[in-house]
Amino acid sequence: MTAPLVDSRIVVDRGAFRLDIHLRIDPGEVVALLGPNGAGKTTALRALAGLVPLTDGHIRLRDRELDDARARRWVPPEHRPIGVVFQDYLLFPHLTALENVAFGPRSHGTARKEARVVAAAWLDRVGLGDHARRKPRQLSGGQAQRVALARALAVEPELLLLDEPLAALDARTRLDTRAELHRHLAAHPGATLLVTHDPLDALVLADRLVILEGGRVVQEGDAAQITAQPRTDYVARLVGLNLYRGRAAGGGVEVAGGLTLTTTDAVDGDVFVAFSPIAVAVHLDQPTGSPRNTWPATITAVQRHGDNLRLQLDGPIAAAADVTPAAAAQLELVPGRRVWAAVKATETRAYPADA
Known part of the structure; x- marks a missing residue:
C-alpha cells in the first residue's frame, strides 16, 4: 500500500x-x-x-x-x-x-x-x-x-x-x-x-x-x-436525494412524523432511507393500486430544476418532488395546494445509519 x-x-x-x-x-x-x-x-x-x-x-x-x-x-x-x-x-x-x-x-x-x-x-x-x-x-x-x-x-x-x-x-x-x-x-x-x-x-x-x-x-x-449512501441532510442535498433517519423492522422504516416507509431492502435497526425527487409522484387524490408509500402534503414552493419543476412538500416528512411543467400546469401544482405524495418501495434505498 x-x-x-x-x-x-x-x-x-x-x-x-x-x-x-x-x-x-x-x-x-x-x-x-x-x-x-x-x-x-x-x-x-x-x-x-x-x-x-x-x-x-x-x-x-x-x-x-x-x-x-x-x-x-x-x-x-x-x-x-x-x-x-x-x-x-x-x-x-x-x-x-x-x-x-x-x-x-x-x-x-x-x-x-x-x-x-x-x-x-x-x-x-x-x-x-x-x-x-x-x-x-x-x-x-x-x-x-x-x-x-x-x-x-x-x-x-x-x-x-x-x-x-x-x-x-x-x-x-x-x-x-x-x-x-x-x-x-x-x-x-x-x-x-x-x-x-x-x-x-x-x-x-x-x-x-x-x-x-x-x-x-x-x-x-x-x-x-x-x-x-449519503449520511447527512447536507450530503443528501448535495447529491440530490431525499434522506430520512428512522428505525427499521420487518421491511418498514418508521421516520419522523409517525410515517412508516416501506422498502425492499432487508435492514433492521437504526437506518437511513433515501429516494430521488424524480421517484416522488404527486397526486390530487390518494392513489391506490400497486404497493407504494403515500402521505398527504402541502406544496410550499415551486422552482425550476433543469427541464423539470421541483416542488417542496411539507407534511409528515418534508420532501422534494420533480414534475414536468406540463404536469404542474395540468394539476395546478402551486404553493399552498394540498396533494398526495407517493413513492414505490422499489424506488427507496435503506442502509444502516452506523457505518
Missing part, C-alpha cells in the same frame, strides 16, 4: 469554532473538500499552506514535518513545497503573465533567467504562450485562472492547493476551464486538495470526496460511495 504524501491532523480554534480533521492524500490523488459555508474548508487549506497556525495536530508532507503544534514546529509558507491557487487568483496587476508565473520559481530561489524559461514553458502548456506579455487586466477570467495555475505548478509542488478555482468564472468559461484543469491535475504527480462548494467540480475533478460540517468530517469516499 502506497504511503500517503500528505498525512495530517489539522486542529484550528477560531473563537467558538473548532476545526478538527484527519486528512491524508496519496501521490497523484485529487481530494475534494466540500461543505456548507463555515464548515472549515478554507481554514484547512490555509493551515496546509502555512497561513493559519495549528492549535493542535501536525502536517507531514512525505517524510517532512511542516507543522507540529505540540513541538512548536512551523515551516513558513515560502519554504513549503506547496503551490496555491486562490479563488481570486491574486495575480500581480503590474506584472505580465510571464512575470507572474516566473514569480513562483523566483520565490523558491530560482535565478531570474531560468525562472522566465520555466514560466514560458508553463504558459505554453496551459495554452497561453502568446499571452506572455499581457497583464492581468488584459486577460479573461479563464485566462487569469490558467496563469494562476501555471504559477502554482511552475514550482513543481508536492502539494497543490486549489481554493474555489472556478468560482469566479461564468458558466461557459467554467465548463471549458474545468476540462482544462482536469487534464493538468491528471498529469500532476503530487497530491492535490480542491476546496469547492460545487458538487459538479468535485465529481469531475476529484478521486475522493471529503465532506465537512461544523469542522468535522461527516463522510468521505469516492463519488459512487457518497451518492449511493
Whole structure:
C-alpha cells in the first residue's frame, strides 16, 4: 500500500469554532473538500499552506514535518513545497503573465533567467504562450485562472492547493476551464486538495470526496460511495436525494412524523432511507393500486430544476418532488395546494445509519 504524501491532523480554534480533521492524500490523488459555508474548508487549506497556525495536530508532507503544534514546529509558507491557487487568483496587476508565473520559481530561489524559461514553458502548456506579455487586466477570467495555475505548478509542488478555482468564472468559461484543469491535475504527480462548494467540480475533478460540517468530517469516499449512501441532510442535498433517519423492522422504516416507509431492502435497526425527487409522484387524490408509500402534503414552493419543476412538500416528512411543467400546469401544482405524495418501495434505498 502506497504511503500517503500528505498525512495530517489539522486542529484550528477560531473563537467558538473548532476545526478538527484527519486528512491524508496519496501521490497523484485529487481530494475534494466540500461543505456548507463555515464548515472549515478554507481554514484547512490555509493551515496546509502555512497561513493559519495549528492549535493542535501536525502536517507531514512525505517524510517532512511542516507543522507540529505540540513541538512548536512551523515551516513558513515560502519554504513549503506547496503551490496555491486562490479563488481570486491574486495575480500581480503590474506584472505580465510571464512575470507572474516566473514569480513562483523566483520565490523558491530560482535565478531570474531560468525562472522566465520555466514560466514560458508553463504558459505554453496551459495554452497561453502568446499571452506572455499581457497583464492581468488584459486577460479573461479563464485566462487569469490558467496563469494562476501555471504559477502554482511552475514550482513543481508536492502539494497543490486549489481554493474555489472556478468560482469566479461564468458558466461557459467554467465548463471549458474545468476540462482544462482536469487534464493538468491528471498529469500532476503530487497530491492535490480542491476546496469547492460545487458538487459538479468535485465529481469531475476529484478521486475522493471529503465532506465537512461544523469542522468535522461527516463522510468521505469516492463519488459512487457518497451518492449511493449519503449520511447527512447536507450530503443528501448535495447529491440530490431525499434522506430520512428512522428505525427499521420487518421491511418498514418508521421516520419522523409517525410515517412508516416501506422498502425492499432487508435492514433492521437504526437506518437511513433515501429516494430521488424524480421517484416522488404527486397526486390530487390518494392513489391506490400497486404497493407504494403515500402521505398527504402541502406544496410550499415551486422552482425550476433543469427541464423539470421541483416542488417542496411539507407534511409528515418534508420532501422534494420533480414534475414536468406540463404536469404542474395540468394539476395546478402551486404553493399552498394540498396533494398526495407517493413513492414505490422499489424506488427507496435503506442502509444502516452506523457505518
